[in-house]
Amino acid sequence: MKGRGLFFYAGIYLLFLYAPIILLPIFAFNDSTIIAFPLSGFTTGWFAELATIDALHDAVRNSLFIAVLTAIFSTLLGLCAARAATRYRFPARGGLMTLIMTPLVLPEIIVAVSLLVVMVQLLDLRLSSWTVIAAHTLICTPFCIAILNSSFQNLDASLEEAAIDLGESRFSTFRLVTLPLVMPGIIAALLISFTISLDEFIIAFFLTGSEPTLPVYIWGLLRFPQRLPAVMALGTILVALSILLLIVAEYFRRRGVARAGKEDSGGFL
Amino acid sequence: MTDGARHPIVSLRDVEKFYGSYHALRGISMDIGEGEFFSLLGPSGCGKTTLLRTIAGFEEVSSGHVLLDGQNMDGVAPNRRPTNMVFQSYAIFPHLSVAENVGFGLRRSGLAGDEKARAVDEALAMVGLAGYGARSAQALSGGQRQRVALARALILKPRVLLLDEPLSALDKKMREQMQSELRRLQRHVGITFILVTHDQEEALIMSDRIAVMFEGEIAQLATPQELYRRPVSREVADFIGVMNFLPAEIRMGSGTAVEADIAGLGPAAIDSAQCPGALRPGRAEVGLRPETMTILPEGAPGEGHVAQGVVAEQSYYGDMTYYVVRLDGVDQTVTLSMKNRIGRAVLEPGMPARVSWDPRALLVFSG
Missing domain, CATH: 2.40.50.140 (Nucleic acid-binding proteins)
Structure with missing residues (x-):
């Protein structure tokens, strides 16, 4: 049967997609320093070991700091751009939006190298968390624009006009009508950019100074085979957190669609 | 042609509107009387909605003047005009309850909470939605949304109520019912209603006077009977009735x-x-x-x-x-x-x- 063949294909596809990720928790709980089957026994020791590595804690703190600020900056920028693109007609609007969205498809290694050259050679900046934040904001903003664009497009322009007609100023209209209705989009944008920044490696690798982010730190750990199970444990935690964040983001996106009274036209999940 | 018996509440003086090279409104001049039920009737793209939005202040005139109650409205923002609007989509705030929607415009009125609540109840009762205040705006039917939009606009006691194709989204039965209700409501509150519609029957049924618009111009301004019996041109005669x-x-x-x-x-x-x-x-x-x-x-x-x-x-x-x-x-x-x-x-x-x-x-x- 034709249907069975397609099911088989879908099964293989999903296996390739998720088997490596499923291996993470399996080895994270495996009582052996060697990453190989057969499994030797159950332990939570690797998770306990994570708690003792100070350099890891610094990296986590660093990454969280960078991710939070990146999320805020890129969502703010995305908010302005999405609002302008959906509400106003201005010259070269299409071209400008294309240029702003381009970092979405630009190879990250190119972005990383060129930013390194600009920051170090031309601007003579010292590499720090702030240079990473700037670069992450650059790559996260297009995602935020894409999310917020759809929020603003789902928002009936006459809702804002109605508020103005009823006596509100442009600013209070934004606060009372626009903001509550696009809030789910804003939260989704914050979460997505936070997630992207948190596990971004290439740019962070080029632009961090003496304080590595978590992905850079993990990469560094790979040189020590005895640390490998701890990396697996760390990976397990990160996968769980990422899935949680995505679910929360999708929940807010759907609530936004429902709030605006529109048909759901599909989202990330 | 002016309705001499009434004090003009809306006066348009040589109103022109250009969108780039597109001439949307061509030298519109007319007076709309206080307490009048006035319709702007025409096929889509004739400029009737643009004219309504010009009166509301959402569109600026390219030249000419809009006067509301004798006051020149040049450069006056929509939130400072004595007009309120019922939008074609009704523009009910989906994140607010029915009562919050209706009371939205009272935020700046300085009324106390219980006075506001009473005004909202009165407005809801006026449109036949007494007791609906606590409902979510999303749970309403098309006809109910229409009524909420009306109550929300009328609660501010505007001098002029502007209605942009308010009945076009309703089914035939509901539309006919709302037509007579709107007429009754207008007589009750005595506010000038300006209705934009492409439905000639609707305009004839509801209006004191009708301005028929073609391509940005007023083709004829007359009472429904005059318009039907004495159309001034073949185009008007063809547009009104059979x-x-x-x-x-x-x-x-x-x-x-x-x-x-x-x-x-x-x-x-x-x-x-x-x-x-x-x-x-x-x-x-x-x-x-x-x-x-x-x-x-x-x-x-x-x-x-x-x-x-x-x-x-x-x-x-x-x-x-x-x-x-x-x-x-x-x-x-x-x-x-x-x-x-x-x-x-x-x-x-x-x-x-x-x-x-x-x-x-x-x-x-x-x-």
Whole structure:
């Protein structure tokens, strides 16, 4: 049967997609320093070991700091751009939006190298968390624009006009009508950019100074085979957190669609 | 044409609007009286919504002036104008309850909480939604949203209420009900209503006066009866109701006598009051409303003006039957309507029909 063949294909596809990720928790709980089957026994020791590595804690703190600020900056920028693109007609609007969205498809290694050259050679900046934040904001903003664009497009322009007609100023209209209705989009944008920044490696690798982010730190750990199970444990935690964040983001996106009274036209999940 | 009996609340003076090179409004000048139910009627793209938004302040005039209650509104923002609007989509705030929607405009009124609550209750009762305050705005039907939008606009007691195609999203029954309700509401509150619609029937039913707009210009401003009986041009006559147009030859007789020789109907004496323009001899078109013609029953004596034809189409409406009759001797049909009465047979296509018509009902449009 034709249907069975397609099911088989879908099964293989999903296996390739998720088997490596499923291996993470399996080895994270495996009582052996060697990453190989057969499994030797159950332990939570690797998770306990994570708690003792100070350099890891610094990296986590660093990454969280960078991710939070990146999320805020890129969502703010995305908010302005999405609002302008959906509400106003201005010259070269299409071209400008294309240029702003381009970092979405630009190879990250190119972005990383060129930013390194600009920051170090031309601007003579010292590499720090702030240079990473700037670069992450650059790559996260297009995602935020894409999310917020759809929020603003789902928002009936006459809702804002109605508020103005009823006596509100442009600013209070934004606060009372626009903001509550696009809030789910804003939260989704914050979460997505936070997630992207948190596990971004290439740019962070080029632009961090003496304080590595978590992905850079993990990469560094790979040189020590005895640390490998701890990396697996760390990976397990990160996968769980990422899935949680995505679910929360999708929940807010759907609530936004429902709030605006529109048909759901599909989202990330 | 000004409604002299009323104090003008909205005055438009040579209002022009350009979008780039597109001329959306062309020299609109008129007065709309206090307490009037006024309609802007026209096909889509005629500029009626643009004109409404110009009065509301959402569109700036390119030249000319909008005066509200004698005050020049140049550069006055929508939130500072004594107008409120009911939007085509109703624009009900989906994140607020019905009561919060209705009370939205009272935020800046300085009223105390319980006064606000009372005003909201009153406004809801006025539109027949008493007790709906706590509901979510999303749980409302189309007709209820419409009422919430009305209550939300009327609670601020505007001088002018602007309605942008407010009934177009409703089904036929609901629309007819809302038409009479809106009319009743308008008489009750005494506020000037300006309604934008493309539905000529709706405009006729509801309005004190109607401005018919074509391509950014006002083609005719008149009461519903004037508009229906005395359209000033062929375009207006064609847009309002059903009108049969037949080619005719106009002949001037001695003195004031004028005769029209109408294709398929024959000659008839007319007078100059039946022609909106100057009556000129030569080729013209005459217009006849369907209800001014009847099909004579078989064997009935044919007095006056009678034309012979064959029923080509028949549409049965219950209370009325519409017939398309092909007139003998010419390639010309007329549409006419007959009230269905007991004892009056409904004719079928192919049956012969003698059409009685009244020359006094003729309108002459010179080419």
